[in-house]
Amino acid sequence: MNRLSLNQITTKSWSLPEAVAGCAEAGVEWIALWRDKVAEVGVDEAARLLDHHGVKVSSLCRGGFFTGVTPDGSPVDGVSETREAIDEAARLGTDVLVLVVGGVAGNDLAGSRQRVADAVGELAPYARDRGVRLGLEPLHPMQCAERSVLSTVDQALAIAREHPPEAVGVVVDEFHVWWDPHIEASIARARDRIAGFHVCDQLVPLTDTLMGRALPGDGPIDHRGLKACVEAAGYSGPIEVEVFNTELWARPGAEVLAEVISSYAEHVA
């Protein structure tokens, strides 16, 4: 249980101070932070609260959007924003910055992927100098157009390998990759590149491309099987429970966290 990390999106109704205090109270040693929640209190105050409560940061979410557009279609300078996010990660004391690399520009999928590889090349030395690892997170193919032209662990790994392991790794999120026919082999190949492991279940039927997640449970995802894969590959770091779910988000944070802990204990640990 000491590997459990609350990804704070799961308790979206909680502010950062509430989430950090909530973890401390519940005995959860790790939390994954989101930049918008950090911004609400400021980086220094966030760092002070973490220190005060003795809660460690498994990752900061997120940098990326290197293909020039955000999901709502507005232009973005992903490289510049990610540089800020790297600085922020360092100040928050986490060594992982999760990257959502960006969707397809026009219908040029190959060109968009190249832009991602180029941006990672530009940022890797900057991140390494600050003790932060860029965590390339492949997202589910249903988010390819808007959010991530990286859809598989193999793709993320191919880009990561152009750089030192301490500068660029891959984040394995079950929701995004469980369906992949090569997932076990890909994770085995990832070895010391694995920078994070995120768990949750998929709702069936899957009616929403973003919010179709649930706490680990009786869904189609074999949590213990995938956890065994990342462990066999050598990963022994924190395991984030990260759930996008409107119903869960409407409930009190403490209640949700209690269920995070019990579902993790029952289906993952």
Place this chain on the structure above:
Amino acid sequence: MNRLSLNQITTKSWSLPEAVAGCAEAGVEWIALWRDKVAEVGVDEAARLLDHHGVKVSSLCRGGFFTGVTPDGSPVDGVSETREAIDEAARLGTDVLVLVVGGVAGNDLAGSRQRVADAVGELAPYARDRGVRLGLEPLHPMQCAERSVLSTVDQALAIAREHPPEAVGVVVDEFHVWWDPHIEASIARARDRIAGFHVCDQLVPLTDTLMGRALPGDGPIDHRGLKACVEAAGYSGPIEVEVFNTELWARPGAEVLAEVISSYAEHVA
């Protein structure tokens, strides 16, 4: 333009007689039929109408569901139902029966895939004896849990290759596979196994996992690029325009077919 086929789901408001007559009137030589629409008039009457109007059938949709459950969770004997569908395809004069293989039973993804391979092995000789080819259609990973444990062309190809090419092939549907980092190489490897090519676009943002399709146009899918791939692999058969889209389904069939023709001409042909 003589390769264009109307997949009749695209003009869902039309009955089979309306769709067949509509194709004839618009000069569309091919149609892909759905079993529920065929059942409304009966197989013999459907065959008579096709013959009368001189419209050819590119494929019949669908057999499959070999993992024991339908998307709504009810039990199904996929092998037995697919045998009926093979007979129906033969009577309708098409040599392709599209297979939607079925989703994950429990959380046993590997076992579910094996059930699919076993079922195809059982049905392949039956299909070949009747001059019908089983068309394994990989579906988008977002449909893995409920509809198809085959998510990539490579997976479908691995099963197809256990059987003679005239008995089992693969159906390439852009919507399902455009995001695949190996799609060009997979199509090249598929060669004479390609039993069909389906085109449409993806809505951005993709808000619905089933209905998030559009007529070929300014979406993220590179239609001419993928068409060039299937042609380079040797496929010169009909090209189905297959669109699940609630708004399109609410409109008169003739109006929709006119747009099918113009979008195909502009973005695919």
